[in-house]
Amino acid sequence: MKALVTRLDSFGDVLLAGPAVRAVAARADSVTLLCGPHGAPAARLLPGVDEVLVWDSPWTGFQPPEVSREEIDGIVAAVDADSALILTSFHQSPLPTALLLRLAGVRFIAADSEDHPGSLLDVRHHRAPHAHEAEAALELAEAAGFPRVDDGRLRVLPPPATGALTGPGEYVVVHPGASVPARAWSPDRCAQAV
Structure with a gap:
């Protein structure tokens, strides 16, 4: 199974996705992490990530780019996954990302969502109030069939010599x-x- 984990936010948000990424990686043949340009350096530090796909989405960040049909078509063409876990903060909707992933042919999509997802999500999970981002992501992964594989601590690949x-x-x-x-x-x- 090819899995995709998305976290379209900044460096720290991507680092907090690490325990959920490891849970997905334990069950998947490969894991691609779809992230924004500010999160890409963190994505490359996470154990379990086989490929990093970088995209500046028009619905995240402080200065999001304009909506571009060319950019949307490009990301839809670049996604190659059977299943996806969409990680967001509590105040973000996963539904725009879910729509793009459906257009890309992703068959199984899970996310935390307060909004009715229609046919965009296979697992609509409700995160616990005030849950830490790392814990909320792990709970979503478990709800999607990716159980915890370790203590859930934050980890990165061995850093350079310092x-x-x-x-x-x-x-x-x-x-x-x-x-x-x-x-x-x-x-x-x-x-x-x-």
Whole structure:
């Protein structure tokens, strides 16, 4: 089975999809991650991803591109999957993505959706209120038939050598930024976390 996982948002959102991607990868022959240009570097760090498909969708991001028939046709032609898991934040609708995936011939599609999906979704899941993004994605994967395969922690492929910056041994990276300033921790809070 060829599986597609979509998370069309930013770097951090794609990283949080990692545990769900691993659950899908445990049952699929291959996994393609469809993401936006800001999420692509993170997608390439996730275990279980065989291919990264990058597309700047007109319904996500802070400065989305104009709707283009050529771009829509291009992404529909590029998708090659039997099943798909559409990951979104709570306030996003998965239905525009689901429509494109149906046009691409994807036979099984699962997503969290508050809106009636018609024939666009095979699994319409309702995420738990206030669920962490990583946990919500794992719960959706389970509802779609992709059970957890590990502890659900965030993981990336082995990073490049950083000994000159970090010294020997293990290290932790703290990224104090956020794509929306209202969601960013203060410098003091980041220092406390470290």
